[in-house]
Amino acid sequence: MKLFNSVLVVTSLFLSASAFAHVGLGSSMPANGAMLSQAPTKLELTFTAPVRLVKLTMQDEKQQSVPLTLPSGATSQAAFSFGLPVLSAANYTVNWMIMGDDGHKMKGNMSFMLHNSGMNTHSAPPMTMEHETSEHTAHQ
Ligand SMILES: [Cu+2]
Numbered sequence: 364m365k366l367f368n369s370v371l372v373v374t375s376l377f378l379s380a381s382a383f384a385h386v387g388l389g390s391s392m393p394a395n396g397a398m399l400s401q402a403p404t405k406l407e408l409t410f411t412a413p414v415r416l417v418k419l420t421m422q423d424e425k426q427q428s429v430p431l432t433l434p435s436g437a438t439s440q441a442a443f444s445f446g447l448p449v450l451s452a453a454n455y456t457v458n459w460m461i462m463g464d465d466g467h468k469m470k471g472n473m474s475f476m477l478h479n480s481g482m483n484t485h486s487a488p489p490m491t492m493e494h495e496t497s498e499h500t501a502h503q
Pocket of ligand 1: 476
């Protein structure tokens with residue numbers, strides 16, 4: 364009984380500690396919140412620890428999906444790279460579901476904007492603060 368109790372204590376300590384250590388997205392290319400004028404040809408996601416990618420979707424603001432091919436292997440890895448089709452100007456959101464080696468599933472997302480590279484899509488220079496604030500707060 365004493366052993367059983369201490370196992371419970373250790374387990375709950377571990378659980379509360381691991382809540383802070385959950386895997387998340389470390390970095391990405393394009394970066395979360397990026398505003399691009401050239402279409403990226405790759406999507407790269409780097410997590411803070413090796414994970415299995417359970418689900419990955421990418422959509423524009425009209426819910427049009429961009430096809431992405433998940434890695435077929437079942438081994439955990441921290442960095443993933445996906446070739447992208449030719450993207451048109453839109454706001455894209457990438458949603459993922461990952462499973463860390465602790466067996467916890469985590470969900471998250473990141474988004475970026477792709478602007479037309481043409482001259483007349485912006486009346487103001489593309490990177491002004493005014494533009495970033497007005498458009499980017501809308502798709503957080
Ligand atoms: Cu923008």
